[in-house]
Amino acid sequence: MNLFNGNGAKLVCALVSIGVYLNSLDCGFCFDDASAVRDNMDLRPKTPWTNLVWDDFWGTPMHVEGSHKSYRPLVVATFRLNYLVHELEPMGYHLVNVLLHAAVSYLYVRLCLLVFVATWPALVAGLLFAVHPIHTEAVAGVVGRAEMLSAIFFLLSIFAYREAVLERKASKLLTMCLLCLCSVLSKEQGITVIVVCLSVEVFVLLNLDCKSAVQALQTWAKEGKAPLWFRPLVTRTLLLGLFVAAIMFLRVTIMKAELPVFTVHDNPAVAFPTPYRQLHWMYLCFVNCWLLLNPSPLCADWTMATIPPITSLTDPRNLATTVTFGIVATLGFHAINGSERKKKVILVALSLIIFPFIPASNLFFPVGFVVAERILYIPSMGFCMLVSLGLSLLETPKAGLWRSLVRAMLVFVLIAHGLKTVSRNRDWFSDVTLFTSAIRVNPLNGKIHNNLGHEYERTGDLIRAESLFRRAAELQPDDIGAHINVGRVLKAQEKFKEAEKAYLTAIDLMPKGTSFRIAPGHINVYYNLANLVRLDPNRLNEAYNLYQTAISMKPSFVEAHMNKGDVLLRLNRTLEAKAAFEKALEYNPEYTDAVYNLGSTYMQLGDRENAENNFRRALLLDGNHKLSLLNMAVLLEESKGVVKLKEAEDMLKHYLKLEPNSYIGYFHLALVHLEQREYNLSERMFLRTLEIEPTYRPALYNLGYLMYHQGRYKEVVLHLNKLLEMHPSHLNGAQTLADAYMQLSNPAKAEEWYKHVLRLDPNAVTAIHNLGVVKATTGHLAEAVQLFARTLELDPSHQTAKKFLDHAKKQLGQKT
Secondary structure, three states: OOOOOHHHHHHHHHHHHHHHHHHHOOOOOOOOHHHHHHOOHHHOOOOOOOHHHHEOOOOOEOOOOOOOOOOOHHHHHHHHHHHHHHOOOHHHHHHHHHHHHHHHHHHHHHHHHHHHOOHHHHHHHHHHHHHOHHHHHHHHOHHHHHHHHHHHHHHHHHHHHHHHHHHOOHHHHHHHHHHHHHHHHHOHHHHHHHHHHHHHHHHHHOOOOHHHHHHHHHHHHHHOOOOOOHHHHHHHHHHHHHHHHHHHHHHHHHOOOOOOOOOOOOOHHHHOOOOHHHHHHHHHHHHHHHHHHOOOOOOOOOOOOOOOOOOOOOOOHHHHHHHHHHHHHHHHHHHHHOOHHHHHHHHHHHHHHHHHHHHHOOOOOOOOOOOOHHHHOOHHHHHHHHHHHHHHHHHOOOOOHHHHHHHHHHHHHHHHHHHHHHHHHHHOOOHHHHHHHHHHHOOOOHHHHHHHHHHHHHOOOHHHHHHHHHHHHHHOOOOHHHHHHHHHHHHHOOOHHHHHHHHHHHHHHOOOOOOOOOOHHHHHHHHHHHHHHOOOHHHHHHHHHHHHHHHHHOOOOHHHHHHHHHHHHHOOOHHHHHHHHHHHHHHOOOOHHHHHHHHHHHHHOOOHHHHHHHHHHHHHHOOOOHHHHHHHHHHHHHHOOHHHHHHHHHHHHHHHHHOOOOHHHHHHHHHHHHHOOOHHHHHHHHHHHHHHOOOOHHHHHHHHHHHHHOOOHHHHHHHHHHHHHHOOOOHHHHHHHHHHHHHOOOHHHHHHHHHHHHHHOOOOHHHHHHHHHHHHHOOOHHHHHHHHHHHHHHOOOOHHHHHHHHHHHHHHHHHO
C-alpha cells in the first residue's frame, strides 16, 4: 500500500484507529452508559419508535422538568438497533463505537487532503487524530457515540457544501442541510458546521483573506458592484441562516422552552461574581487546550472542586488564559497575513477548534459541566491540523539529520499517544476502575467519590460506600446529594438514627424560597426520609407528609406517588391509596409495580374483577412480574373453575422458575393440585414447601388435612403434633388432630385435644359433639349427655347430636 496515496492514507488512519481501541471491546457500561443504554426504555422493542422524537438522550420526555434536555434521537436509534441484535451485551455497543471512530478518521483524512493538498501532512494529522488519548472518553464510553456520529455528519456536511459551492446546485445545498440536521440530531454542537462550512468556502474554496473580503463588501456598499462570488455566497449564507433559525425553533418547541436544571456543583463558576466568573470560564479554555497538548491527566469528571475558582485579578492562572488567547490571536494574524500555504490550513483549523467548542465554552451561556474531554472530539481535528502544519514547516527548510529528527519526534509522539490510549481504555473497563482512576487525578472532586460509592453500594460493600460518601460530604459540605447518599447507605446498614440525621442535614441545605429551581435529584431527600420514617408504624403520617412534599416539588415523581399509596394502605385509607396509584399511572402508564399495587388495592376493596384486570395488565407489561404472577394465580385458585385452576397452575410454575425457593409459591401450587384432586402432586408440593420453610403453619395443616382424608392417620398425628408444638393456638389443627386420634382408637389423646380446642373456642360445636362421642365410648354417659345437649343448644339442627343424645340417655337409663 502506498501511504503517500490519498486512499492509502485514509485507510491506514482508519486501521490504526481500530488498533488502538481494540482493547476497549471488553469494557462494560460505564458512568452515563447506565442511564443512556442499560436503563433507557427507549431502546426496548415494546417502546414506540416515535418516543425517540419526544424524549431526551436518557429516555425522559423533553417537556419534563427532570429532563437533561440533551436531544440526540439518531444516537438513541443506533443504540436501539444494537439492542435489537444483542440486547445489553456491551461488546456490540463498543464495537460500533470503534468502527465509527475509524469512519471519522477516514473522513478526517479526506478533509485534510483537501486542506493541505498534500498526502504527507494529511496522513500525519490523521494519525495524530486516530491515536489521540483525548478521544478515549468518546470511543470507550458508549455514550460518546454522540460525538462520533455527529462528527461523521459534520464532515459529510463540509464535503456536501463544497460540492454545492463548486457545482452551484440547490440539490447539493439541500443535501448539506440534511446532513447538518443529522449532525444536530446526533449532538447539538453539530449546528456549528454551518459556520465552519462558510469559513471553508471563503478561505479555501474562494481562496479569500479577510482583507479582500472586507474590500468586496465596501465596494458593494458604495458602488453596488460585487465580485462574481459575492451574490452566491450571500444567498447561501441567508438560506443557511434561515435553516439554523428553523432548527433552533424546532429545538425550543420540543423542549417546551425550558432549560435544564443544573446544580451549582455541576458548574461552580455560575455562582461566582463578575468578573471572576468570566475569568474562570476563559481559564477553562486554557485547560482544554492543555488537555489537547498534554493528554496525561485524563479524568471522567472535572466538576466540583477539581479546578479551584479564580477569585483575584492577580491569580497567576490569568496569565495562562492571556497566553492562550494570545496564541489564538497570533494564529489568526498569520492566517490573514501569512503565506498561501499556511493561511488556508490555519483558518480551517481555527474554525474546527473554535466554533464546535463555543457551545460548551460557557462564554455565551452556562452548561452543566466544567470540562468534558469528549466535547474536544471535533476541536481536536483542528488541533491535529495545526500540529501537522507545524511539523511540515519544521521539515521544509532543512534536510537530512534535522528532517530525521523531526520525524523521530513525530513517531515518538504517535507511539506515546497510542500507548496512552490503550492504557486509558482499561480505565473504562468498569465504573470501579473508571472512578478509581479519576480519584487519582482529581482527589478533591466529591462527585467522583460519590460515583465510586454508588458502585460499592450497588455491589453490597456498604462500609466502603459509606466511607466514600462521607469523604464526598467532607470535600463538599454543601453538596446535598452527598448527604443523601450517606443517609441511604446508613439506612441500608440499619443505622436509622444516623441516616435520619444525614437526611435532615441535606434538607437544611435545600434552597429556600419560591425563586429557586431545585435539582430533581435533590428532591429525593424527602422521598428517602419518608422511606426511613415509614419503618416506624407510629410515624406513618409523617412519612405521608414527606411524600406529599416531594410530590409538590415534582408532581411527576411516580415513586413518591407509589410509596404514598403504600403508606395510605397501612393507614387504612384504601380509597386514597387507590387514587395515589392511579396518579402514578397517569405519569407512567407502564409502571408495572403501580399497576400491581392498584390490583392489590382492588383486592382489599373486594373488587375481584378489577383486581384481576390489573394483575393481567401488569403481566402484559412484564410477563415476569413475580408478585403479579403469584397474586393472579391465587385469584384464579380461589375461583375453583377447571380452566382457571389450570391457568393458575401455569402461572405458579412460571413464578417458581423465577423464584425457585419460594415456599409461598409451592404452597399455592399444592392447593391448586388439591383442588384438581391431584393428591400425590399436592402432597409433593406441600412437602417441598416444608423443606424450604419447615415452620410454615398453613402447609403443615393442609398436609395433615390431606393425609386425614386419605386415611393416613398416623402421618396426620406426626405433622399436626409438629404444627401444634409451634402454633398451639391453631384451632383447626387441634380439631383434626383430635379426630385423627379418634380414628386411631386413642380416646384419651382425642379427649385431650378436643378439650384443647374448647379452651381456644368454648363454642366449637364439632369439638363439643366429638368430645361427647369420646365420653360415650369410654362409658362417661352423664358427661356425654351434657355435651350432646350443649351441641344442640348451639346448633338445634344437629341431627347426629340428637341421635347420640337419645342413645346416651337410653344407655344411662338402662345403667341406672
